[in-house]
Amino acid sequence: MIPKQRADTDQQTASRAIGLRRTLTLRQEGVTEPKYPRREAASAVDAWAEHLTSALKADGHRPVRERRTVKMLYEQIRALGYAGSYARVTRWIRAWRAEQDDAPRRAAFVPMSFELGDAFQFDWSCEYVFVGGLRRRLEVAHTKLASSRAFWLTAYPGQSHEMLFDAHARAFEALGGIPRRGLYDNMKTAVDRVGVGKLRSVNARFQAMCSHYLFEPEFCNPASGWEKGIVEKNVQDRRRQVWREASERRWSDLAALNAWLGERCRACWAETAHPEWPALTVAEVLQDEQTRLMPCPRPFDGYVEQTVRVSATALVHFQRNRYSVPTRHVNEVLSLRVYPNTLVLVADSVEVARHARSFERYLTFYDWQHYIPLVQTKPGALRNGAPFKAMPEVLQTLQRHLLRHAGGDRVMAQVLAAVPVHGLEAVLVAAEIALETGRPSAEHVLNVLARLKDGAPALRELTQPTPILREEPRADVQRYDALRDTPRSPQEAQP
Template sequence: MKVAHFRLCHSRKPFVIAYPGEAQEMVLDAFVQALSFYGGVPRRVIIDNPKTMVTYVSRSKERIFHPRFLALMNHYVMEPVACTPAAGWEKGQVENQVQFLRGRLFVPEPAFDDLEALNAWLRLRCEDLAERPHPEQQDRTITEVFEDERAELRPLGRAFDGYVEKTVRVRSTCLVQYASNRYSVPSRFAGHHVSLRAYAGRIVVVSGQDVIAEHRRHFTRNISYFEPWHYVPLLDRKPGALRNGAPFVGWELPEAMHRIREHYMAGKGGDREFVDLLLLAQDHGIEVVETACNLAVAQNTLRLPAIINLINQLVEPVITPLSDACAYPQLTLRPEADCKRYETLCSAEEVAV
């Protein structure tokens, strides 16, 4: 684990957040999280010289900042100030904080189920540590001094979209690779070039202006992560892949759809029927198909034609009855039966002849 450290120079309020590494997208996310924690934007930031922030240091000490880091600084209108290499005293507050918080937060070593739980705990501990007396204003706590400092911070505004982007080609297996793992995209994009955006905790794949896939980011090695719905259109030609195909192994379907799948697979040709049901999601949406399956299970009508009928009922427009406000012709005189009128007509014909 790597821990990013932040500290406001006046109030000394700390903020730390943990990541699996020090990649560019994690550095960007750390700044976004820190500014959100402080609730405002300072006018400048003092940094070290890692490759994720500074790409080149000349002999005259001039810096060339990383384009994405510079985009972050420009977004929040902050001035980056890089320290002299190997001159730790220029950022002494953070150097001291690293040693101090290492003993306060990581001894004994904390244990959590996931990174989100660890970072939530670290955030609370930073708030607790801010209740200590301020090193220069002993009669006030760090939190109290921070309230004065926060008034000088500029408004936070819209958060920076901290991703690292690259163009990749979708494999014939409908997978794109980032770092050591592979992630699936919809089958229609196989062989196409798409934009892969890597965030600290997720992978987003974009084609043109549309987000076509999104996955939770994993830090394993040489593993493929599938979204089974991306491969459903391919089942139209190979329905047998539903049983043993890698994308569908361990597919966790909603309870009603799982029950219908088990019912179909028990019979001959059931995989074809269930594939036909899955393909309906392309036309009507996954939510509609799931709702129809729930209704079918509730009504104990698991046959495919019955489910298709339920889908049609869900997607057909509802015919509303005519409003009472419609105006119809109203009779002013009540009709009365009078046979003498017929006799009058007959006598009139005789006169005419």
């Protein structure tokens, strides 16, 4: 044999012996073949992985036509400083998408069925519409009956307690009754603390609302939205069916939007077939379910109460706005009751002020009648007093006439002092009559008010238009001669 061939044969024999020994060793108990980690080479795309991941996830929520291509993403990160090649970005995105496809995204669920009148489901959603000329973010309350599938939508600026209570009151009234149970997620306005399993520390005010309406609240497990999947699907359906149209319109205020939402909800009941009984509409099944619902009591007084201190300018602060109260409560602590659209200030269980709630910021809302007692001692404040700029136009005109003369501020203070006594309407009528004379005065206004004390008939007489003379009387001096020629009686003829 040639020496070279002999050397190759010896090498093959040695390799077989080594392989045999390795096989025998691996067959021994407790011995495994060593595995070496895959070699990971640094890539220029690694620094941009987080950016690309967030971009791809965002595109997953967009329509197909609006999603960015790989080349568009490459150009985007290249403008931000990426120095690698386009091929590296392509390979990275391909691997990311393959990993997402292999991940388990869909789980199996048990179909749910509810008896008529058994339960309703509640949830919030975030929507954007144009209200008051601005594009605003609104929180929409979805209340849906689990059996008939009838639903009700109400839009609010937030998800606070008073809005949650108001949403329930409106929904129960519109749906015609109250089911025996309510299904919720673990929202902070209802659950103070989530315990083990189904244990929940329920908010006291939320529990008071449930006790008022006599239904039992039930809460889903954390991250288990499928347990109230009927209302979860309602959020998606209403975005395609209702909010697409709402976003194309312009709304003057929330009241107009909610009125339209109520009409659309009722229209959808009549148009939508029931998923379990396709021959019937949601409105028809709702009629059957309303007979199984508990009757609606008076609405729950769902305010949120907090204490506020009145400033030296008779203002209270709430959510970066200021609201006036009567000046007699300066430096006192009052109770503020917050409703979805109203703020009520209470002192010793008596309402002392009421304002329309504003969700703007850094605004001041005055009620000029709150400052009438104060200007009796400080009449000079009438000239530049901010609250009195909101007086009716008639009183502002009267004030301009009076302030032209010395002591006019004191005279105007006397006129305003009559408002708590005689009422605003009577003072306005008296001010109009005084202005018609051209030289108004406090005595004139108070004199007219004194004549108006008798009641409404005198008020109507004074407010009637002045009669117009249609035919001028003729001067007839001959009538005096006829009177002189009148024959006298016999008694008058005697001397």
